[in-house]
Amino acid sequence: MGDALEDMLVTPVEMAAIDKDAADSGIDSFSLMRSAGLAVSAAALRLFPAGLRFVVLCGPGNNGGDGYVAAEALAESGAQVALYILGDADKLRGDAARACKGCRLAGLPVEAYEPQAGDIVVDALFGAGLARDLPGVAQTIIKRVSASRIPVLAVDLPSGIDGRSGEVRGASFTATHTVTFMAAKPGHVLMPGRQSCGTLEVFDIGIPTRLVAARASDLRINGPADWRHYSRGLDAGTHKYKRGHLAVLSGGPTSTGAARLSAAAGLVAGAGLVTLGSPPEALAANASHLTAIMLKEVGSAADLAEWLRDKRLNTFVLGPGFGVGKKARDFALMLCDRALVLDADGMSSFQQGREELFDKIAGNGGQVVMTPHEGEFARLFPEIAADAALSKIEKAQAAARLSHAVIIYKGPDTVVAAPSGRAVVNVNAPPWLATAGSGDVLAGIIGAHLAQGFPAFEAAAAAVWRHGEAGICAGRALTAERLVENIPPLA
Numbered sequence: 001m002g003d004a005l006e007d008m009l010v011t012p013v014e015m016a017a018i019d020k021d022a023a024d025s026g027i028d029s030f031s032l033m034r035s036a037g038l039a040v041s042a043a044a045l046r047l048f049p050a051g052l053r054f055v056v057l058c059g060p061g062n063n064g065g066d067g068y069v070a071a072e073a074l075a076e077s078g079a080q081v082a083l084y085i086l087g088d089a090d091k092l093r094g095d096a097a098r099a100c101k102g103c104r105l106a107g108l109p110v111e112a113y114e115p116q117a118g119d120i121v122v123d124a125l126f127g128a129g130l131a132r133d134l135p136g137v138a139q140t141i142i143k144r145v146s147a148s149r150i151p152v153l154a155v156d157l158p159s160g161i162d163g164r165s166g167e168v169r170g171a172s173f174t175a176t177h178t179v180t181f182m183a184a185k186p187g188h189v190l191m192p193g194r195q196s197c198g199t200l201e202v203f204d205i206g207i208p209t210r211l212v213a214a215r216a217s218d219l220r221i222n223g224p225a226d227w228r229h230y231s232r233g234l235d236a237g238t239h240k241y242k243r244g245h246l247a248v249l250s251g252g253p254t255s256t257g258a259a260r261l262s263a264a265a266g267l268v269a270g271a272g273l274v275t276l277g278s279p280p281e282a283l284a285a286n287a288s289h290l291t292a293i294m295l296k297e298v299g300s301a302a303d304l305a306e307w308l309r310d311k312r313l314n315t316f317v318l319g320p321g322f323g324v325g326k327k328a329r330d331f332a333l334m335l336c337d338r339a340l341v342l343d344a345d346g347m348s349s350f351q352q353g354r355e356e357l358f359d360k361i362a363g364n365g366g367q368v369v370m371t372p373h374e375g376e377f378a379r380l381f382p383e384i385a386a387d388a389a390l391s392k393i394e395k396a397q398a399a400a401r402l403s404h405a406v407i408i409y410k411g412p413d414t415v416v417a418a419p420s421g422r423a424v425v426n427v428n429a430p431p432w433l434a435t436a437g438s439g440d441v442l443a444g445i446i447g448a449h450l451a452q453g454f455p456a457f458e459a460a461a462a463a464v465w466r467h468g469e470a471g472i473c474a475g476r477a478l479t480a481e482r483l484v485e486n487i488p489p490l491a
């Protein structure tokens with residue numbers, strides 16, 4: 001992992017500390033605000049050359065300060081600019097007060113703004129400092145602007161989006177473009193915030209990277225930098241056993257497809273061999289659909305115990321189409337000392353009695369990856385799911401800590417979290433990945449990575465990213481089968 005700013009995620013609390021560290025190190029904080037405001041005016045001129053009037057809405061804090069700088073720079077450039085102020089400009093403090101004094105425009109109260117065709121709104125009402133629901137007057141203006149469909153350029157964050165969680169605090173602007181500073185915040189990548197940002201520009205206002213990195217926790221946007229180290233190309237002298245043996249456990253005769261999707265994805269994703277373990281009554285159904293994937297009868301816990309005597313068999317996928325119940329529980333507990341992807345029914349089987357599973361995982365060093373979507377997450381971690389104070393990232397981190405497993409909390413903004421707190425948010429998944437069997441394919445890709453010796457966190461993060469890339473390559477009319485065919489090479 002590097003300290004590259006473009007992949008880093010910084011919470012608003014961390015950003016405030018970075019800001020203070022920058023000031024303490026002798027950097028003039030007003031010069032940072034000036035850089036921020038100038039970046040916003042440059043983006044406005046670049047992105048909206050046909051705009052007739054820039055309407056800058058300034059709030060009571062430093063986000064408003066950036067807005068005053070931008071308004072002055074836009075006026076200086078000869079553009080037509082109108083300024084509207086939320087609250088009392090006389091109460092502004094520090095850099096924001098100085099920015100306001102340096103702005104030639106007279107402001108009107110924000111409630112007086114009536115959108116006109118040709119306007120471009122520059123939203124500098126609230127940014128990272130938004131600490132509670134927006135005041136009513138801000139909500140009214142947001143609704144008015146949204147109804148008028150006027151383009152919005154957001155400063156730092158669209159006002160109303162919580163920078164920590166991506167939640168909407170009362171109402172929020174929907175921006176065409178957002179200019180943020182130094183590093184993206186969780187609210188830019190978590191839903192619904194991500195949808196409100198439009199395109200995101202991260203602008204370097206001049207705070208040294210080392211100051212940002214020193215405060216940032218281990219939270220990043222998912223990308224190859226997080227796991228490239230493990231995805232080196234194939235050694236010419238490799239053989240199939242060196243590339244890892246993945247075992248996937250199938251459900252009964254009427255629900256075999258899900259496990260086969262995982263198995264097929266595992267093979268395409270790079271496992272050297274894949275074996276499907278099938279109950280006897282489903283052997284015929286599975287055999288009629290398999291070619292490169294091997295098939296083995298595994299009906300009972302005794303059969304599995306016998307199979308596990310082969311210690312080379314080190315990676316399993318359990319859950320897709322498997323059925324919820326005692327058999328799934330028994331199998332999962334037997335597999336905790338191998339690398340294990342516990343998906344779908346495998347997780348749901350522990351809605352009651354999860355402690356036994358979590359203790360087993362802890363006792364075996366934690367090479368277990370669990371892949372809950374929202375419903376499964378609520379089943380396995382009801383108290384965490386119900387905690388409204390937590391962001392999706394914080395929920396995934398809490399679940400990983402509690403279970404000792406790597407958690408892939410799925411959705412449009414999939415979060416991968418390790419028990420250590422390390423986490424990435426994935427941003428490359430197209431919405432058409434929401435199709436039956438898509439999760440089964442993901443489970444197989446994770447299994448392939450584990451079989452190839454990736455540590456659990458990297459196996460999970462790389463799989464989520466590859467799954468997203470496969471979705472992009474396959475295009476909109478996606479089926480899970482086509483997703484498997486489009487899994488791209490790793491390196």
Ligand SMILES: NC(=O)C1=CN([C@@H]2O[C@H](COP(=O)(O)OP(=O)(O)OC[C@H]3O[C@@H](n4cnc5c(N)ncnc54)[C@H](O)[C@@H]3O)[C@@H](O)[C@H]2O)[C@@H](O)CC1
Nearest residue numbers: 019033036061062063126127128129130131132133134156
């Ligand atoms: N972090 C940095 O390094 C820099 C930050 N800058 C700007 O500074 C902003 C953060 O500034 P602030 O911390 O002043 O925060 P904001 O300007 O986002 O707003 C905070 C102000 O509004 C009040 N407030 C918060 N929620 C409210 C609500 N719901 N209703 C009414 N009042 C509310 C707060 O008490 C505070 O006075 C960033 O978003 C960014 O635009 C820039 O000036 C450049 C440098």
Ligand SMILES: Nc1ncnc2c1ncn2[C@@H]1O[C@H](COP(=O)(O)OP(=O)(O)O)[C@@H](O)[C@H]1O
Nearest residue numbers: 410411412429430431433434436437438439440
């Ligand atoms: N709106 C969305 N945008 C992008 N990816 C999505 C979206 N909704 C779901 N996904 C992804 O699609 C996959 C669906 O998995 P899952 O819910 O287990 O479905 P299934 O059980 O049908 O396989 C997950 O990887 C999830 O992150």
Ligand SMILES: [K+]
Nearest residue numbers: 123126157159
């Ligand atoms: K804003």
